[in-house]
Amino acid sequence: MMDLSSAHDAGARRLLHPDPSVKRSFEELANNLLALGERPLRVAVTGPERGAGCSSVCLGISAALAGMGRRAAVVDCNLRDPDLHQMLGEPNFLGLTTALESGRALENYGFEVLPGLLVIPTGPVPVAPSTLLESERFVEAVRGLGEGRDLVLLDAPVAGTLLGSPMLAGGFDGVLLVVHASRTSKNTAREVTEDLLDAGVNLLGVVLNGSPAGTA
Amino acid sequence: MPSTNGPGWQRRRGEDPVLPEVLHVLWERRLLVIGVVLVLVLVSAVFGLREQRFYTAEATVSFQPREGSRAGEDPEAFVEGVLGAVTARGFLRDVMREADWADGPEKFGERLDVERYDGANGASGLRVRFSGANAVEATRSANAYADVFVARVEQLNDRRLAGGTLAADASVEEYASPEGWASPRPFVLAAAAIVAGVIVGGAAALLLESRARSWRNARDAELTLRAPVLGVIPDYSSEEG
Numbered sequence: 001m002m003d004l005s006s007a008h009d010a011g012a013r014r015l016l017h018p019d020p021s022v023k024r025s026f027e028e029l030a031n032n033l034l035a036l037g038e039r040p041l042r043v044a045v046t047g048p049e050r051g052a053g054c055s056s057v058c059l060g061i062s063a064a065l066a067g068m069g070r071r072a073a074v075v076d077c078n079l080r081d082p083d084l085h086q087m088l089g090e091p092n093f094l095g096l097t098t099a100l101e102s103g104r105a106l107e108n109y110g111f112e113v114l115p116g117l118l119v120i121p122t123g124p125v126p127v128a129p130s131t132l133l134e135s136e137r138f139v140e141a142v143r144g145l146g147e148g149r150d151l152v153l154l155d156a157p158v159a160g161t162l163l164g165s166p167m168l169a170g171g172f173d174g175v176l177l178v179v180h181a182s183r184t185s186k187n188t189a190r191e192v193t194e195d196l197l198d199a200g201v202n203l204l205g206v207v208l209n210g211s212p213a214g215t216a
Numbered sequence: 217m218p219s220t221n222g223p224g225w226q227r228r229r230g231e232d233p234v235l236p237e238v239l240h241v242l243w244e245r246r247l248l249v250i251g252v253v254l255v256l257v258l259v260s261a262v263f264g265l266r267e268q269r270f271y272t273a274e275a276t277v278s279f280q281p282r283e284g285s286r287a288g289e290d291p292e293a294f295v296e297g298v299l300g301a302v303t304a305r306g307f308l309r310d311v312m313r314e315a316d317w318a319d320g321p322e323k324f325g326e327r328l329d330v331e332r333y334d335g336a337n338g339a340s341g342l343r344v345r346f347s348g349a350n351a352v353e354a355t356r357s358a359n360a361y362a363d364v365f366v367a368r369v370e371q372l373n374d375r376r377l378a379g380g381t382l383a384a385d386a387s388v389e390e391y392a393s394p395e396g397w398a399s400p401r402p403f404v405l406a407a408a409a410i411v412a413g414v415i416v417g418g419a420a421a422l423l424l425e426s427r428a429r430s431w432r433n434a435r436d437a438e439l440t441l442r443a444p445v446l447g448v449i450p451d452y453s454s455e456e457g
Contacts, residue, residue: 014452022452029447181431186440193441205446208437
């Protein structure tokens with residue numbers, strides 16, 4: 001298990017050891033998500049534009065599940081702009097791309113952030129990253145990762161990029177859309193929601209991140 | 217792209233009504249809408265107080281061919297004949313004198329509105345409306361027109377005996393009463409201001425909302441995106457240094 005002091009991003013530390021109100025919100029979100037389908041649930045998490053906080057939401061949900069004694073995994077699928085390993089202060093030498101190229105199981109390339117919470121970074125970014133995510137191997141690898149776990153979250157690129165990746169958008173159980181209370185444009189979010197639905201994506205629901213009210 | 221049929225929620229474009237979202241936006245920005253309404257009501261009140269108010273009174277006169285005369289054979293020619301004969305030769309001057317009008321024929325003509333109508337049993341009539349600075353003036357002028365009209369018809373009937381051609385009966389159907397209506401009516405102005413305020417304020421609220429980057433709560437997100445909100449995460453960025 002990783003040393004939490006290495007998580008040099010203060011936000012990441014707060015997600016892994018949140019205060020009670022934040023923890024309660026993530027637990028509620030995690031329970032709502034798990035109530036949507038059979039386990040393991042594999043969900044792509046995306047936002048209408050950058051800055052919605054998808055990586056944070058992925059970490060928060062999975063940390064909440066780990067705190068409840070469940071097992072979860074987060075896979076960084078932002079091959080063009082990976083940041084999950086940076087949030088956690090971990091290297092990115094090995095990860096998703098390494099696993100797909102080697103054909104070995106994904107869980108061999110992650111690090112356990114908390115007991116029950118495995119994070120898989122992107123690994124070295126190849127020249128044509130999108131082709132890796134279009135392979136059946138990718139889908140199989142994520143399915144394998146779900147075995148013995150309640151939830152696998154795919155920290156996906158923004159919705160516009162996600163829609164260009166059929167495997168990410170439609171290869172799993174659904175898509176969770178994250179909007180930020182002060183950074184996400186309402187118009188953009190509305191258009192993206194319509195685009196996702198028009199593309200036949202199974203939109204599981206929306207997460208309002210960074211809400212000043214803090215409650216539903 | 218493979219379409220999924222998982223546990224999620226699906227909606228087609230335009231399937232859900234927009235009304236709840238609009239009502240939600242108006243409610244959330246109600247202070248703006250109320251402010252615009254109040255400003256417009258205030259403007260209408262100032263306008264109503266500054267603008268000269270006119271009172272309008274209405275009298276009706278009816279006339280028809282006298283029994284036994286041949287005038288009824290061509291009703292249109294009869295009406296034209298009566299109106300032409302009665303309103304000629306200083307008719308308005310007589311009406312103004314009867315009404316004690318002192319502001320001259322031009323202004324009298326501006327305030328006067330005479331409309332012809334066809335009544336029952338071949339009778340024709342005139343609706344005489346007059347807008348005065350007060351109810352008494354409006355009533356007096358409308359009634360003066362009606363009285364002078366009837367008197368003139370009688371005079372022309374008398375002249376028939378001396379070789380004239382008109383044979384008509386005329387009477388005042390209804391005299392104008394002092395309970396006419398005032399224009400502009402304050403309650404109409406206020407109602408128009410409220411309606412305009414809601415429309416203008418509502419449009420401004422919707423415009424601001426469409427450009428907004430602030431989401432208030434889960435209800436706001438649900439109505440904006442018309443999708444279920446699974447969770448709300450509070451802003452924890454300032455909780456730690």
